[in-house]
Amino acid sequence: MHNVIENRFIRAGLFIVVFSWFIFTVYEFTRSAVNIGKFNFVVFLLDTTGTIGLAFRMAAGLMALLTISFFAAGRGLTEPETLTSLRWIILGEAVYLLALFPSGIIGLIIPNIGIVIEWGIPCIIESIILPFAFFKLFMELKPQHERGGALKWGLTAGTVYIFVFWLNNAGNWIYTVMEMGLAYLANYPLNILSFTLTVIGLFALALYMAKFSRELIKRGAVEEVDIQKVGVIATLLGLYFLAVYMMWILFGSVGGWSPWYQWFLGHNMDLWAVCLPIVGVPMTFYRRLS
Template sequence: MGKWQERYVGSIRFWILVAVAVYLGYALYFAVYGLQFSVQLSHDQYVWSMISQNSLWWQVMYYTSEGVTGSIAIVLRVFAASFAFYAAFLYWRKKDTAMPQIRKNTCRALLLEAGFFLAIIPSVIAAFAYNSTSEYLFYFGHTPGEIVLFGTAIPVLAINLVIPPLLLKLRSKIKAEAPGNEIIKWASLTGLGYIFVTFWFNYTMLWAANMVPYPRAGDNFGLAFLNAPVNMASFAITVFGLLGIGLFAAFTLAPAIKKEPTQVNLTYLGIAIVAFSAYFIYNTLVYTLTGGYEAHPSVWYEVISPMHNANLWALALIVVGAPLTVWGLTGKHSTVK
């Protein structure tokens, strides 16, 4: 590898560290925010006055899924992000000489990230159970069951069926010190799993939840909400645009999945990452410039709120995608070597 390439690889390693730092920062924010919510929930008399009107089984399920396992999940992600950050730091500063430590900390991060998703399984159970009851959900009275079904039960179940197995498979390959092309294959499949399931399918289902009639939401649901140009654009970019990004990423990573990572076009990979990151930047700008949740009290605006969107760390991936794109466009290194 020439000096120019070494310098550029070092730069990309630094930007990977920056992206992981944002992931850690968001994990810490949601841990603090979520734990405060859990503590408040444990002694909130108003919430108790609503929940206590329900059956005992629902009271237990509600407080378990909202307070206990939810808290466990966000703490697990903080530890996952911490190990990932340390691995990225070693990758930047010590490079290949620290590979045993990088592998060890990456394995820890992957295990804990899988634990994050598995810890919210009680929320999936509660969501499916709620759909067949007349119980109260938090302090909103009886939220239409379809909102909970489309917004939580189905997408989070899909995430748990796909993402933890991929994370654990990737971890097993790294821990066993499998050949590089084997690890890259499973890293690619895991990344695509996130794009298609955690992001595209999940957000598409949340749009479906936004279509459910809900008197509390006024005109912020269904076709009345969708007919607003900015909302229609956000819908199209989510349902079709994010799917297109995923398909383009799958096309780009196809050689890596076939264990031919040297054939991956870095320009295309960089473009896919930039486009994916731009999706989150766009939604954040839309939320901010249109008045946020107060102006549009709806499922979708709650999802894209910077205060509620636990996936917003993904916007930082632009600092990785942009250098990859430039690197490929220079013509000096258009594929992985």
């Protein structure tokens, strides 16, 4: 794994992705903070908890940026220093996800099946299962622990994350069809493509990640991680976000503004993932570039 970081293409890609993640989070935190208190009490409550969560993600992003900067500069860190940095990054992300729990509760109790699908279920799952996996990973990333446990919970968190991406985006597309009518899909081929990439494509990627993780967890050896497959997963995930975003850039809000565009462009905290191919592609061709 050390040799992976030594690869200059992967190192540069990681720096760009982490930098993008941090800057995007700073932007979303600022936008959220300045809007607190502008709406009713429920929105105020959700905005406040969400903003606090974004503050923790921002801190995690800063720690990640500082960590990768050492490697990008060719200095690197010792193993204990790297593990300590990773633990704080993971903890910050876990708290960010926990802050989504109130949104999940509100989304479940609103008497609207569309809101439950679009909002309630995804927020509940990502605010309970993901933090649990991250806290387990946090505990396993101690220098004295075997790496098998960290591998297990890291892969588990990664798999659940992709399933959450699918739940969030598929839920919003389904809600959009419920609100706008089936014609919003049937009359616009680009919407059919976006819907298919989201509901079927992301789900297929999540299943592939689950299969990859299961096989690797059984072996339990960090040294057996297939960097090329990790690169393929990261690239495909990033290309999904990039493809949907570019469709909007090139063709606008096909069929008119809808809950889908409101979600993807206005409330999506993961648009930074469009940068993932920058690190995913060199990982995919890792052996060839090393």
